[in-house]
Amino acid sequence: MSALYERFERHDHGRGLKAQATHYCPGCGHGLAQQYLAQAIEKLGVQDRTVAVSPVGCAVLLYYYLDVGNTQAAHGRAPAVALGHKLAHPESVVVSYQGDGDLASIGLTEILHAAQLGIPLTVIFANNAVYGMTGGQLAPTTLLGQQTTTSPRGRGREMGQPLRMAELIAQLEAPVYVERVALYDAKQRVRAAKAIEKALRLQVEGAGFSFVEVLTECPTHLGLSPVEAERWVKERMTPVFPLGVKKDVAATPWGPWPEPSFDPEAVLAAVGAEPLADGAAPARVHALPPAGELGFKLAGAGGDGAQTAALLLVRAAIDAGLDATHIPSYGPESRGGTSYADVRIADGQVLSPDASAPDALVAFNAPSLARFGPAVRPGGLALYDGSVIAAAPALDPSVRLTGLPITGIARELGQPLVKNVVALGALQALTGIFPEERFLSTIREALRKRPALVEVNAEAFRRGARAAREA
Amino acid sequence: MARMEARPKPVLREDWCKGCGRCVEVCARSCIAPGEQVNPGSGLVPISLRLDDCNGCGLCVDACPEPYALVAAGLAGRLAAARPPAPWAPPPEVPAERVPVPERRPLVLKGTHASAVGALLAGCRHFFGYPITPSTEGAELMAKLLPALGGTFLQAASEVATVNHMYGCGGAGRPSMTFTSSPGFSLMLEGISYMIGAEVPGVFVDVMRAGPGLGNIGPEQSDLKLACRGLGHGNTHAPVLAPATPQEMLDFTALAFELAFRYRTPVVVLADGHLGQMTGKVSLPRELARPGLPSWAVPGDAAHRGNLVCSLLLEEAQQERHNLALLEKYARVTAAEQRAELFRCDDAELVLVACNSPARTAKGAVQALRAEGIRAGLFRPQTVWPFPIRHLAPLLGRARAILVVEASDGQLEDELRLALSHAGRAPGEIRHVRRLGGVLPAEGEILAAARSLSAEVRQ
Ligand code: SF4
Ligand code: SF4
Ligand code: SF4
Secondary structure, three states: OOOEOOOOOOOHHHOHHHHHOOOOOOOOHHHHHHHHHHHHHHHHOOHHHEEEEEOOOHHHHHHHOEOOEEEEOOOOOHHHHHHHHHHHOOOOEEEEEEEHHHHHHHOHHHHHHHHHHOOOOEEEEEEOOOOOOOOOOOOOOOOOOOOEOOEOOOOOHHHOOOOOHHHHHHOOOOOOEEEEEEOOOHHHHHHHHHHHHHHHHHHHOOOOOEEEEEEOOOHHHHOOOHHHHHHHHHHHHHHHOOOEEEEEOOOOOOOOOOOOOOOHHHHHHHOOOOEOHHHOOOOOOOOOOOOOEEEEEEEEEOOOOHHHHHHHHHHHHHHOOOEEEEEEEEOOOOOOOEEEEEEEEEOOOOOOOOOOOOOEEEEOOHHHHHHHHHHOOOOOEEEEEOOOOOOOOOOOOOOEEEEEOHHHHHHHOOOHHHHHHHHHHHHHHHHOOOOHHHHHHHHHHHOOOOHHHHHHHHHHHHHHHHHHHHO | OOOOOOOOOOEEOHHHOOOOOHHHHHOOOOOEEOOOOOOOOOOOOOOEEOHHHOOOOOHHHHHOOOOOOEEOHHHHHHHHHOOOOOOOOOOOOEOOEEEEOOOEOOEEEEHHHHHHHHHHHOOOOEEEEOOOOOOHHHHHHHHHHHHHHOOEEEEOOOHHHHHHHHHHHHHOOOOEEEEEOHHHHHHHHHHHHHHHHHOOOEEEEEEEEOOOOOOOOOEOOOOHHHHHHOOOOOOOOOOEEOOOOHHHHHHHHHHHHHHHHHOOOEEEEEEEHHHHHOEEEEOOOOEEEEOOEOOOOOOOOOOOOOOEEOOOOOOHHHHHHHHHHHHHHHHHHHHHOOOEEEEOOOOOOEEEEOOHHHHHHHHHHHHHHHHOOOOEEEEEEOEEEOOOHHHHHHHOOOOOEEEEEEOOOOHHHHHHHHHHHHOOOOOOEEEEEEOOOOOOOOHHHHHHHHHHHHHHHHO
């Protein structure tokens, strides 16, 4: 079966002669390159597996002709689109066919990254040294001195120098095969057809990324007859774009490709979902004020563990059947700067997650206490680390201002990092938001993967609680 | 293909010969000469062929750029007999399946992570993205979790590459997604226009940050206008979902995949930097999705070989028809997909309108206003496009004023005003609380504005 349609129904609805004629100008090299591609698809028997990606440029209508799965890409993006296809269905054979403006100018990023990624794809690059579809402008591969509509006096070096794509791609590690071929005589055409077939075969075998640059003729914009254009490519282009194999290496074939799993158990395990405890809904054991909502601010320097403590508080609340939210905010310094956490816990749904006027503040350093202490709601709690804050500022008299040696207790335990858990223990004792056991089981669970740390954290919690009760 | 062995002599199909002359030179037997007569069908001058000395070498056939001008004899007969095929009939769709799962313990997740989990539960196994704060944590979680599910994570060369990977993957019929943030979203717009034009599904989670330009990484609702009015060039619209909680980050991301395939469209999930970082309780849905394969897809198999994913329609009339079909689709989406949460709106005289993080602060404000005896409610669009005017309209009889609360320069208010105007509704006063630059409206300023507006309209 031919990989070219016998009638081009997409070409002007297959009306008249267009049903069997291409849209290319007389003598255009695209017609040859794409026939060789079709022949390679036939020979390799992959017509049913092939997806061709049409570029923007004169070859934009490739999908009129190739009887394979077809996609049309934005200007320059064909290799990115091709990768999307390949990764979606690795068994498909994906070919990106692009011209010089598309591949070497606007799409340079896409082609280089696709090439160096190395995943099996085949790119056919038609280089005719000029923009065809837009009417003969300067291309990235236009020769120095060559006249185009945007280099009317010839390309000077202030317009940049021609890009040698085959050489550029060949010096990357990942591609397995790179060759530059031409179409100007019978011998070159045979080579071109063979190169295209080889490039496609390497993909079918899973070897890797392959790239064939084809020097094609654009008689129209060279202002030459097709036969003169053949000569021009031979005499003018090949000195700048030498023909030949630029890279041909053996590589470990790609694959086997991962098979997407939709097994519900696997999906739930991957996202960390766990069965309901005892198959029953968790009990709602808590002591929230009648308003049904509490706000907490935990504040310190980066490294004080305010965020971790906030997350433990949230987890404990949710384990207790409540709703809870946490929002972190960090100072401008990315390391060691300020680190504040807003936590809200509600009986129903947390409305606003913001805790700018918290019911309870935990301050790990003096700036945090100075900044947030005054914001604590009347009747609320301001707990601070007395080991590091020598003198607390005066706050609203209704606020319970409580300093405890939080860092000191952690140091006594030989584990200064657990000071945030000491603070949680104290917070629990001072507010009675949950039964102590609720917190402890949340801590145990959070440390499931580091069992060695469970005991010191549990002890930190208990010591914090005890210090608060004794204060 | 040096076909030097004797083979049948070539056949010239004159109507299709463009007279380029490339075959002339290659014939060592001088069988081919430039022609002189204009072909009345093509208007071109085909070559003339005298095959007396022809040895069937085939070099002329290999030199001809036209596939069907100079051909082997057998093919010529087939080509002459070729009739227009029956219209291409793609195979039936393989529908997506929904698999029930037992109830699980709620997770505690930040917004970006909840969104990633939602994508996995919705059957997404392909992620493409470019790191950008504050969206990257979602991508990082996908990078961590996808391998265990046989999925693919590709860090793209840029946002431009990202959207085109999605175009390819979606065109192949597979669900794919990205996480990005405002500057990255801007870069994706060209590709989104192509996706809309070619009707390719894909999910974009945009964790918005402050602009313009590089702006900063603080939360701003900076892309509401882009998402609702500016999805690239041309006649472009796509569903835009606006979650306000980590739970909705999961639910709406999963919903986005459903909508993307139901309507063959990209879908935008607009979050903000605040919501992306917000951790909360997230209950898992009781169903997972196993994606199917749409009939229009181009997966690279025999059944779908005749399919084409393309936004190019050269004929103006065809392009216009395509646009009318898109408009018809937008109308269907508008009719079926308006979503909103109404909080204490039943008897509200003052309706606060807000989405994303500002909606949560506004919700707290509503509660406080109610405690003061002000009959306030919150209208929270969950779809910003289509704007849920259907859910708002019934409130307009009682409501005397609207207060739009947003972290932008009025992008939500513009959507609201446009929707009201299209619906022919002229409500009372519309005021706003707006913050910009990474600052969210605070409860205090919402309360102050609401109190004074309420007092004013009561007079
Ligand atoms: S303009 Fe040039 S490249 Fe384009 S079809 Fe014509 S000859 Fe070919
Ligand atoms: S097949 Fe060979 S000999 Fe015959 S016309 Fe063609 S080029 Fe000449
Ligand atoms: S190469 Fe083909 S199109 Fe050109 S003159 Fe010969 S037969 Fe005609």
